[in-house]
Amino acid sequence: MENMLELLTNANTQWVLLGALILGFASGLIGSFVLLKKQSLIGDAMAHATLPGVCMAYLIFGVKSIPLFLLGAACTGLLATYFIQAIVKHSRIKTDASIGVVLSVFFGLGIVLLTYISKNTTGDKSGLDDFIFGQAAAMVKGDIQVIAVGSLLIILISSLFFKELKISIFDPLFAKGIGLPVGLFNGILMGLVVGIVVVGIQMVGVVLIAALLITPPLAARYWTDQLGHMSFLSGIIGAISGVVGTLISTTGEGLPTGPLIVLCASAIFLISLLLGTRKGLITKVVKQA
Amino acid sequence: MSYDAWIILTGCLVGITCGMTGALLILRKMAMLADAISHTVLLGIVLAFFVTQSLNGLPMLIGAAIVGVLTAVMVQALDSSGVQSDAAIGVVFTSLFALGVVLISFVGDSVHLDVNHALMGEIAFIPWDTLMINGVSYGPTAVWMLGGVFLLNLLLILVFYKEIKISTFDSAMAISIGVPVVFIHYMLMTMVSFSTVASFDSVGAILVVAMLIVPGATAYLLTDGFGMMIILSAAIGALSSLLGYGMSIVFDVSISGSMAVSTGILFAAAFMLSPKHGMVAKWIRRKKMQQEQEQKASA
Numbered sequence: 001m002e003n004m005l006e007l008l009t010n011a012n013t014q015w016v017l018l019g020a021l022i023l024g025f026a027s028g029l030i031g032s033f034v035l036l037k038k039q040s041l042i043g044d045a046m047a048h049a050t051l052p053g054v055c056m057a058y059l060i061f062g063v064k065s066i067p068l069f070l071l072g073a074a075c076t077g078l079l080a081t082y083f084i085q086a087i088v089k090h091s092r093i094k095t096d097a098s099i100g101v102v103l104s105v106f107f108g109l110g111i112v113l114l115t116y117i118s119k120n121t122t123g124d125k126s127g128l129d130d131f132i133f134g135q136a137a138a139m140v141k142g143d144i145q146v147i148a149v150g151s152l153l154i155i156l157i158s159s160l161f162f163k164e165l166k167i168s169i170f171d172p173l174f175a176k177g178i179g180l181p182v183g184l185f186n187g188i189l190m191g192l193v194v195g196i197v198v199v200g201i202q203m204v205g206v207v208l209i210a211a212l213l214i215t216p217p218l219a220a221r222y223w224t225d226q227l228g229h230m231s232f233l234s235g236i237i238g239a240i241s242g243v244v245g246t247l248i249s250t251t252g253e254g255l256p257t258g259p260l261i262v263l264c265a266s267a268i269f270l271i272s273l274l275l276g277t278r279k280g281l282i283t284k285v286v287k288q289a
Numbered sequence: 290m291s292y293d294a295w296i297i298l299t300g301c302l303v304g305i306t307c308g309m310t311g312a313l314l315i316l317r318k319m320a321m322l323a324d325a326i327s328h329t330v331l332l333g334i335v336l337a338f339f340v341t342q343s344l345n346g347l348p349m350l351i352g353a354a355i356v357g358v359l360t361a362v363m364v365q366a367l368d369s370s371g372v373q374s375d376a377a378i379g380v381v382f383t384s385l386f387a388l389g390v391v392l393i394s395f396v397g398d399s400v401h402l403d404v405n406h407a408l409m410g411e412i413a414f415i416p417w418d419t420l421m422i423n424g425v426s427y428g429p430t431a432v433w434m435l436g437g438v439f440l441l442n443l444l445l446i447l448v449f450y451k452e453i454k455i456s457t458f459d460s461a462m463a464i465s466i467g468v469p470v471v472f473i474h475y476m477l478m479t480m481v482s483f484s485t486v487a488s489f490d491s492v493g494a495i496l497v498v499a500m501l502i503v504p505g506a507t508a509y510l511l512t513d514g515f516g517m518m519i520i521l522s523a524a525i526g527a528l529s530s531l532l533g534y535g536m537s538i539v540f541d542v543s544i545s546g547s548m549a550v551s552t553g554i555l556f557a558a559a560f561m562l563s564p565k566h567g568m569v570a571k572w573i574r575r576k577k578m579q580q581e582q583e584q585k586a587s588a
Contacts, residue, residue, distance in 0.1 A: 035373070035376055038373055038375060038376075039375075040373070040375045040376040040378075040379045041321055041375045041378065041379055044379060087560065090560075090568060090571075091510060091560060091566055091568075092509065092510070092566055093506050093509065093510070094318055094320075096318060096319075096320045096321040096375070097315050097318070097320040097502060097505075097506045097509075098506075099320070099321060100320040100321055100323070100324050100498065100501075100502035100503075100506070101502055101503050101506050101553070101556055103324070103498070104324075104496065104498040104499035104502060104503060104549055104552075104553075105499060105503060105549060105550060105552065105553030105556070107496070107498075107499075107549070108496055108499050108545075108546045108547075108548070108549020108550045108552075108553065109546070109549075109550050109553070110546075111408075111409055111496070111543050111545070111546035111549070112537075112540075112542045112543055112546035112547055112549075112550055113542075114543070114546075115542040115543040115546060116540060116541075116542045119541055119542070120541070132408065133390065207386075207408075208383055208386070208387055210379060210383065211379065211380070211383030211384070211387070214376055214379035214380055214383065215379075215380050215383065215384075218372060218376055218380055221372075252394075255391065255394055256390060256391070256394060258387070259386075259387035259388075259390040259391045260387070260391060262383050262384065262387035263384065263387045263388060263391060266380070266383070266384035266387065269380060269384075279370075279371065281370075
C-alpha cells in the first residue's frame with residue numbers, strides 16, 4: 001500500500017496516468033463510431049501495419065524521434081487501409097481475408113525491419129521493441145505530451161462533428177440528401193482512427209491497441225441504446241481501463257502495459273455482458289422471472 | 290541432414306500444414322477467426338506450461354486445442370447474442386491474448402518461453418532441439434510435431450473431403466442431407482489450433498497468421514476448383530518458406546518475418562498476374578472488349 005502511495009506521488013507516474021486517462025477516453029469515443037461502422041477489425045489491421053512505419057522512420061532519419069515515428073506509423077497505417085479496400089474492390093477476395101492478408105504481411109515486414117535495424121545500425125535503438133506491447137514505465141513527460149495533445153485534439157474534433165459523423169454512419173443516403181459531404185466525414189473518421197492508433201501505440205503497443213477501439217463501446221452497448229450516451233460511457237470505460245491498467249503495470253517490473261489495459265477493459269466488458277441494464281444476460285433472466 | 294536443410298524442411302512443413310488448412314478457412318470466410326485462434330493459443334500454451342511445468346509438445350497441443358475451440362465457441366456465443374461478428378472476434382481474441390501475454394511475464398527467465406519467442410518464433414534454434422529416445426537422436430522435435438499435425442490434417446481432409454466441401458459451399462443443403470455441419474466446423478477449428486501450436490515454435494504465434502491466410506487467398510485467385518485450391522495453397526505455403534529463407538539469408542533478418550513478407554510477394558504477384566482473376570488479365574480483357582466495340586461501331 002505504501003508502495004502504491006509512493007508511486008502515486010511520483011511526478012512521472014502522474015503524467016503517465018494522465019496520458020492513459022485521456023488516451024483511453026479518446027479511443028473509447030472513436031471506438032463507438034468504429035463499432036457502428038462495423039470496422040473493428042480494420043482498426044486491428046491498421047494498428048499492426050504501423051510497425052513497419054515506425055521502423056522505416058528510424059531507418060530513414062536515423063534518430064529516435066517520437067514525432068517522426070508517428071508520422072511513419074500514420075503513413076503505413078493509411079497505406080494498409082487503402083490496400084484492404086483495393087484488394088476487395090479489384091479481386092474476388094472477401095473483406096475478412098483481405099484484412100488478414102494485409103495485417104499479417106505488414107506485421108511480418110515490421111518484424112523484418114526490426115531485426116534489420118538491430119543488426120545493421122549503430123546508435124541508440126532501444127525502445128523500438130516497446131512499440132509491440134507498449135511500455136508506459138519507459139515513457140517520459142515529452143511522450144505523454146504528444147499522447148495528451150493528440151488525444152485531446154481527437155476528442156475535440158469528434159465532439160465538434162458528432163452529429164454529422166452520426167448521420168453519415170447511420171443513414172448515408174439521408175445525409176447526402178440534406179447536403180452533408182458524406183465522403184468527407186468518412187475521411188475524417190478514418191483520420192481520427194489512424195490518429196488514435198498512432199498516438200496510442202507507444203503506450204498500448206501495435207498488437208493490442210485495436211482492443212481499446214473495440215471493447216469499451218461493446219461494453220457500453222449493454223447499458224444504453226443512445227449513441228450520445230454510449231460514446232460518452234465508452235470513453236469513460238476506456239479511461240478507467242487506461243488508468244487501472246497503467247497503474248498495475250507500473251507496480252510490477254516488466255509487466256507490459258498494453259495487455260493489462262486490455263484486460264481491464266475486458267473485465268468491464270464481462271461485467272457489462274452479465275449485468276448491463278439493457279441486454280445483460282443476468283438482467284434478462286431477472287426481468288423474465 | 291545439415292543445419293540448413295532442417296530449417297528449410299521445418300519452414301516447408303509449416304507452409305504446407307497451414308496452407309492446406311488455410312485454403313478451407315478462406316472459402317468458409319473464416320480468415321479472421323483463424324487470426325483470432327492463432328493469437329489465443331498462446332494462452333493455451335502458457336496454461337499448459339503452468340500445469341505441467343514443462344514445454345512438452347503433447348500438453349501444449351491439448352492446451353492449444355482447448356483454448357482454440359473455446360475461442361470459436363465464445364465468438365459464436367457473442368455473435369448469436371447480437372454482437373457484430375467482427376467485434377465479437379476482436380473482443381475475444383484481444384482479451385485471451387492479453388491474458389496470455391500477462392501470464393507469460395510471470396514465467397521465470399530460466400524457461401524458454403517469452404513474449405518475443407511467442408511472437409517471432411526461433412526457427413534458427415529448431416535443429417538443436419532434437420527428439421531423444423534412449424540416447425539416440427531422431428531429428429528435431431519440431432519436425433516430428435509438424436509432420437504429425439500435417440498427416441493428421443491430411444487424413445481429416447481426405448476422410449471428410451465430401452462433407453467439408455458440401456458444408457463449405459452450401460451449408461443449408463449439407464444440413465438437409467445430414468452432414469454434421471457443427472462437427473465439421475469445430476473439427477476445422479481444432480485443426481487450426483493444432484497447426485498453430487505446431488508452427489508456434491518455429492514461426493511464432495502471430496506470423497502463423499500469414500501462413501494460414503495468405504497462401505489460401507493467393508490460391509483463391511488462381512483456381513476455381515476445391516481440391517486444386519487446397520493443393521495450390523499448400524504448395525504456395527512451401528514456396529513462401531523457401532523464398533523467405535533465401536531472403537533472410539541475403540539480408541540477415543528474421544526468418545519468420547521474411548517468410549511472412551514472401552507470402553505477401555506471392556499474393557501480390559497473383560493479384561496482378563493471375564490468368565483469370567488478375568488485374569493485368571482483366572485490363573487486357575477490357576481493352577479487347579473496347580476494341581471489338583469500336584470495330585462494330587465503325588463497321
